[in-house]
Amino acid sequence: MSTQPRRYSGRPTEPDQRQAGGGRAHPPDPDLVAERIARLTTDARVTRRGYLRILAVLSGGLALGNVAVAAGAFRRRTAGATNEVVISEDAAAIPVGGAVRFTYPTERDPAVLLRLDDDVFVAYSTICTHLACEVLWRADDADLYCPCHEGHFSPRTGAPTAGPPIRPLPEIRLEARDGAIVAVGEGRITEEEDVVDAE
Amino acid sequence: MPSEPPPPRPLPGVPTVETEEGARTALVTRIIIVVTVVLGQLWALTVGLEAYLSGHGAQAWWLALFSLVSFAVVAALVFLEPAPRSRPRPRTRR
Numbered sequence: 577m578s579t580q581p582r583r584y585s586g587r588p589t590e591p592d593q594r595q596a597g598g599g600r601a602h603p604p605d606p607d608l609v610a611e612r613i614a615r616l617t618t619d620a621r622v623t624r625r626g627y628l629r630i631l632a633v634l635s636g637g638l639a640l641g642n643v644a645v646a647a648g649a650f651r652r653r654t655a656g657a658t659n660e661v662v663i664s665e666d667a668a669a670i671p672v673g674g675a676v677r678f679t680y681p682t683e684r685d686p687a688v689l690l691r692l693d694d695d696v697f698v699a700y701s702t703i704c705t706h707l708a709c710e711v712l713w714r715a716d717d718a719d720l721y722c723p724c725h726e727g728h729f730s731p732r733t734g735a736p737t738a739g740p741p742i743r744p745l746p747e748i749r750l751e752a753r754d755g756a757i758v759a760v761g762e763g764r765i766t767e768e769e770d771v772v773d774a775e
Numbered sequence: 776m777p778s779e780p781p782p783p784r785p786l787p788g789v790p791t792v793e794t795e796e797g798a799r800t801a802l803v804t805r806i807i808i809v810v811t812v813v814l815g816q817l818w819a820l821t822v823g824l825e826a827y828l829s830g831h832g833a834q835a836w837w838l839a840l841f842s843l844v845s846f847a848v849v850a851a852l853v854f855l856e857p858a859p860r861s862r863p864r865p866r867t868r869r
Contacts, residue, residue: 624802628853631809635849638816642842645823646835707825 657681657762663689663750667697667757675713677702680748680759687748688713688720689757690731697757699748700734706741720745805852812849816842 622630644650663678664670676689680701689699690713700720702711709724713731720729727739734745749761823838 624799624806628802628806628809631806631813632849632853635809635813635816635846638813638820639839639842639846642816642820642823642835642839645820645827646832646839648827648832650824650827 658760661759663699663757663759665756667691667752667755670697673715673718675715678759681762686710687759689750689759692718692731697750697752698731698734699750699759700729700745701748701762702745704741705736705743705745706739711745809849809852812845816845819845 657680659681661678661680664676670676670689670691672691672693674691678687678689678699679685680687680699686702687699688702688711689697691697700711702720703709704711704722704724704727706722706725706727709722711720711722711727711729713719714721718731719737720731720734721727722729722739722741725740727741728737729735729741729745730737734747736742736744746762748759751758751760819838819842823835823842826832826834826838
């Protein structure tokens with residue numbers, strides 16, 4: 577019997593049967609076993625340094641995103657649409673204070689046509705200029721209202737009247753053709769052009 | 776059988792080998808600082824988006840600059856590893 581004290585070597589010890597002549601015919605390589613154990617235990621969790629590197633990648637992504645926002649990568653549709661969309665074939669059928677929802681200039685851009693008076697029609701994009709929620713028309717209060725952050729817009733001009741929005745709603749130019757109301761363009765227009773005589 | 780004498784202990788106040796606990800503390804401190812900076816970047820992104828959508832492009836650019844500087848700070852904290860304070864301890868022979 578050996579009198580040498582046993583020291584921890586960091587490697588799995590061989591079974592005693594091998595020393596006695598028994599055991600398996602092909603014992604596993606201790607170095608290979610140690611390597612596999614080390615790999616399994618280190619891959620199973622994120623180290624502190626790995627976590628730090630993940631945070632660095634996240635930080636770079638946030639910085640790039642911030643630059644992209646400032647550069648206008650998420651720019652919404654621009655004024656300049658010229659396509660024509662018939663909103664209503666019979667403008668007279670729309671009651672005063674009534675509204676007709678439509679899309680302009682593309683199918684993905686909601687808008688609303690309002691009849692403010694007998695011969696006064698206006699149309700606006702209903703994408704809120706705050707955070708792009710859809711603006712609703714409340715006929716009882718004669719108010720364009722964004723439910724997301726309590727934004728309010730004037731139905732006369734599209735200008736914000738309360739809440740966080742700062743910019744007015746994009747206006748849509750209208751034309752009256754044989755009793756129909758047609759959207760013909762988008763963009764800021766003057767107060768006079770704002771009003772369409774349906775007669 | 777005579778055994779080897781133990782290594783001499785350093786005098787009090789003398790810089791010694793950085794302990795594993797000390798290195799871990801430094802690493803955790805860096806993680807806390809980086810997390811704080813990343814939270815600031817998240818704030819800058821939300822405020823920058825709000826500023827852009829509100830038509831304040833200049834404000835969005837200032838916030839983008841803030842975010843880039845924050846990233847530089849994070850990169851310095853992550854990739855500029857401080858040098859060890861002393862030589863590593865020699866390995867003992869088995």
